[in-house]
Amino acid sequence: MLIVTSEQMRRIDRCTIDELGIPASALMESAGRAVAEEVLDFCRGRLHSAGGAAGAGTRPDGSPKRGVTSDSPVLEDKLIAPFDGAEREHWLILAGKGNNGGDGLAAARYLQDAGIKVSILCAESPDSFSKEASVQFAAARRSGIPVLETPGLPSDADFGPYTGLVDALLGVGASGEPREPYGGLIRAANGSGLPIVAADIPSGLNADTGQTAQACIRAERTVCIAFLKAGLVQYPGAKAAGEVRVRAVGIPRLAASRIDEGPNAHLITEHSLRETLEIDTSRKRAEDSHKGTYGHVLVVGGSRLMSGAGFMASRAALRIGSGLVTWALPSALLPDIVGHVPELMVAEGAQGDGWNRDSAETILKLAEKMDVLAVGPGLGRFEDDTEWLKELWTGSDVPLVIDADGLNILADAGESLKDWGRRENVVLTPHPGEMGRLLGVPTAELQKDRLGAAKAYAAEHGVTLVLKGARTVVASPEGALFVNTTGHPGMSTGGTGDVLTGVVSGLLAQGLSPLQAAAFGVYLHGRAGERAAELREHPASLLASDVIEAL
Ligand SMILES: NC(=O)C1=CN([C@@H]2O[C@H](COP(=O)(O)OP(=O)(O)OC[C@H]3O[C@@H](n4cnc5c(N)ncnc54)[C@H](O)[C@@H]3O)[C@@H](O)[C@H]2O)[C@@H](O)CC1
Numbered sequence: 001m002l003i004v005t006s007e008q009m010r011r012i013d014r015c016t017i018d019e020l021g022i023p024a025s026a027l028m029e030s031a032g033r034a035v036a037e038e039v040l041d042f043c044r045g046r047l048h049s050a051g052g053a054a055g056a057g058t059r060p061d062g063s064p065k066r067g068v069t070s071d072s073p074v075l076e077d078k079l080i081a082p083f084d085g086a087e088r089e090h091w092l093i094l095a096g097k098g099n100n101g102g103d104g105l106a107a108a109r110y111l112q113d114a115g116i117k118v119s120i121l122c123a124e125s126p127d128s129f130s131k132e133a134s135v136q137f138a139a140a141r142r143s144g145i146p147v148l149e150t151p152g153l154p155s156d157a158d159f160g161p162y163t164g165l166v167d168a169l170l171g172v173g174a175s176g177e178p179r180e181p182y183g184g185l186i187r188a189a190n191g192s193g194l195p196i197v198a199a200d201i202p203s204g205l206n207a208d209t210g211q212t213a214q215a216c217i218r219a220e221r222t223v224c225i226a227f228l229k230a231g232l233v234q235y236p237g238a239k240a241a242g243e244v245r246v247r248a249v250g251i252p253r254l255a256a257s258r259i260d261e262g263p264n265a266h267l268i269t270e271h272s273l274r275e276t277l278e279i280d281t282s283r284k285r286a287e288d289s290h291k292g293t294y295g296h297v298l299v300v301g302g303s304r305l306m307s308g309a310g311f312m313a314s315r316a317a318l319r320i321g322s323g324l325v326t327w328a329l330p331s332a333l334l335p336d337i338v339g340h341v342p343e344l345m346v347a348e349g350a351q352g353d354g355w356n357r358d359s360a361e362t363i364l365k366l367a368e369k370m371d372v373l374a375v376g377p378g379l380g381r382f383e384d385d386t387e388w389l390k391e392l393w394t395g396s397d398v399p400l401v402i403d404a405d406g407l408n409i410l411a412d413a414g415e416s417l418k419d420w421g422r423r424e425n426v427v428l429t430p431h432p433g434e435m436g437r438l439l440g441v442p443t444a445e446l447q448k449d450r451l452g453a454a455k456a457y458a459a460e461h462g463v464t465l466v467l468k469g470a471r472t473v474v475a476s477p478e479g480a481l482f483v484n485t486t487g488h489p490g491m492s493t494g495g496t497g498d499v500l501t502g503v504v505s506g507l508l509a510q511g512l513s514p515l516q517a518a519a520f521g522v523y524l525h526g527r528a529g530e531r532a533a534e535l536r537e538h539p540a541s542l543l544a545s546d547v548i549e550a551l
């Protein structure tokens with residue numbers, strides 16, 4: 001699924017209207033209908049869960065049916081149709097003066113037609129409405145939909161008669177903190193306790209970064225128009241948006257491919273993995289394969305106080321299907337490890353009980369027979385470690401995955417990293433703390449624009465970057481972005497990152513490109529986390545090792 005910025009969306013709109021000749025009014029009409037359908041779907045769902053109106057219009061499992069039903073030889077449009085219990089609904093449309101307001105005003109007519117009561121509250125004088133919104137306003141008026149005349153901002157009591165709100169205040173044309181009366185209306189809407197369905201984006205959301213203004217709608221559901229906006233899939237925006245439903249309104253994908261600097265960001269789905277990234281997601285193995293077919297991963301990590309990290313990365317690399325995995329670690333630790341994972345090979349990475357500068361030579365020697373080097377899990381820091389990592393970076397062209405202290409070493413290298421030379425087969429897997437160190441900015445600062453930060457770093461350093469955390473972002477050196485939605489907060493536990501390192505390394509070993517391995521890796525890792533959590537009483541009980549076993 002394509003992800004767009006607000007600027008791209010505006011240009012796609014223009015291309016649709018000016019170049020393809022599709023009337024703006026037709027698009028707004030479709031958008032309004034989509035918003036109304038989602039409000040009605042929400043109402044039906046709510047009625048059903050309250051035990052109100054099951055039966056007609058519901059599936060055998062009790063969930064509301066979508067689309068036309070076949071209980072009669074003549075099919076009616078069931079999406080916009082009166083339903084039992086509709087008379088109990090009364091929705092208030094909060095309409096801004098731009099085209100987002102127009103979407104809400106068009107929705108009002110469809111809602112009225114479906115038999116629910118609707119009223120309109122305009123944020124500004126209708127005289128100031130955009131051309132398309134004015135047309136919608138006039139049509140709503142002529143349809144007899146009441147327009148509230150509020151001399152000031154509504155108080156909580158004013159929301160008394162309503163059962164829900166449509167937020168059509170601000171869309172992708174907005175910038176900055178919502179000005180008054182928008183800010184006050186947003187706060188009042190949130191304070192009402194009523195469910196809110198947002199048109200396109202929750203008002204107050206930065207559609208590009210996912211940052212929320214001080215006043216930002218907290219929606220139950222967001223009906224995103226035409227293409228997914230980036231801000232809806234990054235926190236805190238993802239939370240403000242609630243359930244996101246992307247609806248086609250007649251803006252064709254063709255228009256997205258026609259604009260300059262068009263969208264190059266995707267949600268990671270089975271479909272985008274297969275079609276956009278051309279990955280065989282079945283992971284089918286050839287009948288006549290042998291272990292050499294699936295590559296050999298060398299994990300470089302583990303230290304006296306953090307041996308588990310190297311262990312988990314190695315084990316995950318095995319579980320994801322690498323042909324062979326060798327774990328290189330300091331020689332003094334070997335006796336403790338030998339035999340714990342019988343399938344794993346171990347090697348003396350360094351002499352003694354810790355890592356040292358000289359061990360780079362040993363690793364490079366081992367790397368000659370390897371397909372991937374995974375550096376960092378449980379590595380710790382040591383003297384001259386920057387020189388050590390530089391030697392690994394420059395001394396071999398085997399694909400490299402760098403995590404944990406490997407990233408902290410890179411951060412210390414700072415600007416000198418540019419002198420190491422570009423190496424397009426490097427995957428970095430920082431969590432936000434590590435990413436902040438790589439960029440030399442506070443974590444909170446970088447989190448304000450995760451997509452932008454990941455994209456810029458990947459392009460500047462020619463690496464594939466995996467910025468972890470809820471809604472992990474993958475960025476390629478060429479500027480492609482992928483956003484993952486698998487996984488859950490139960491995975492916020494020590495070691496799950498080490499597992500991801502093993503997964504990505506194992507996929508690289510099996511011949512995937514850095515971008516393919518990173519995107520497919522984060523997806524599979526999250527899915528495994530979901531499966532592993534299902535076996536527990538509570539997701540909080542999840543251990544990183546459980547994720548490995550669920551791969
Ligand atoms: N043809 C189109 O362009 C389509 C647009 N659609 C809808 O139109 C929306 C975009 O419409 P617009 O470009 O008119 O813009 P919006 O309706 O998002 O809002 C822009 C209006 O709000 C004002 N504004 C901007 N920042 C503000 C702030 N911080 N506080 C208060 N007011 C602010 C602007 O002066 C402008 O009047 C989309 O999000 C979507 O909902 C859909 O109807 C589909 C078709």
Ligand SMILES: Nc1ncnc2c1ncn2[C@@H]1O[C@H](COP(=O)(O)OP(=O)(O)O)[C@@H](O)[C@H]1O
Nearest residue numbers: 431468469470487488489492494495496497498
């Ligand atoms: N709330 C969440 N939702 C989805 N995935 C999460 C969430 N919290 C953590 N994760 C995932 O778990 C992993 C944690 O990695 P990391 O922070 O490096 O842990 P560690 O360093 O302990 O191994 C990452 O892949 C991250 O995306």
Ligand SMILES: [K+]
Nearest residue numbers: 167170201203
């Ligand atoms: K909105």
